[in-house]
Amino acid sequence: MLAICSDHAGVDLKEIIKAHLAERGIEAKDFGTYTKESVDYPDIAEKACGAVVSGECDKVILICGTGIGMSICANKIKGIRCCACSDTYSARLSRNHNDANALAIGARVLGDELAKDIVDSFLNAEFMGGKHLKRVEKINALENK
Template sequence: MKIAIASDHAGYRYKERIKAHLAELGHEVADHGCHSTESCDYPDFIRPAAEAVANGGADRAIVLGGSGNGEAIVANRVRGVRCALCWNVETAELGRRHNNANCLSIGERQVSEELALAIVDTWLTTPFDGGRHQRRIDLIDAASA
């Protein structure tokens, strides 16, 4: 799977760890930045990662920040992106099963590194349930047209 990844300075350390983890699992990773812990403006990095999903350049995206909130907001502004802000494996599983989330947001200041990796693994391997959930995604997409 091709996965776009991006962070701000507050999510940089986990971005680097998750990037290595994804490569170990055999995924192709496209790093959209940032590239250090120096303060930066997260939309400059998050939007291109989300756009990669929207335009077919990536299958999914992972975005990281201090809380993950701003990153999820930016990603969800890109048409066709469904970004789930996850803080445990249950929210990651439901984000995939019920919302077919194609983007994952994690807050580095909110979860341990071990939990962040478990969230990523759950999100990567959980299938979309479809059915009534597809109908709801269709309603969301119609409202943003």
């Protein structure tokens, strides 16, 4: 299962992405927010990323105005490797090379169709392992310092 969340700036795009995921047969658990009333994105990111860390969900898509705030929050959570992406190439390589388990996108900087393409690139890509595994292990080791 995939986790998905947004702050107030990302509510509309989150609904578009959820519909897109449903069309692809991908189940997504929505961790909020559900209205355009202002919320603090760190609270939302913590809940959704917690579902990945606990194993309840495999990956998470986080949506805010730019994707930057959510990605910063997500990367503070042990076990999360989040990328803020505005293009499909970076989204694909975040999985191929970095084994990212979290994708942050910006509702105020992306069109709906590009956002869907970025999500697809992220979800369709697989971790390549090999030389990249050693690097991911070093990233993980940084969390324990």
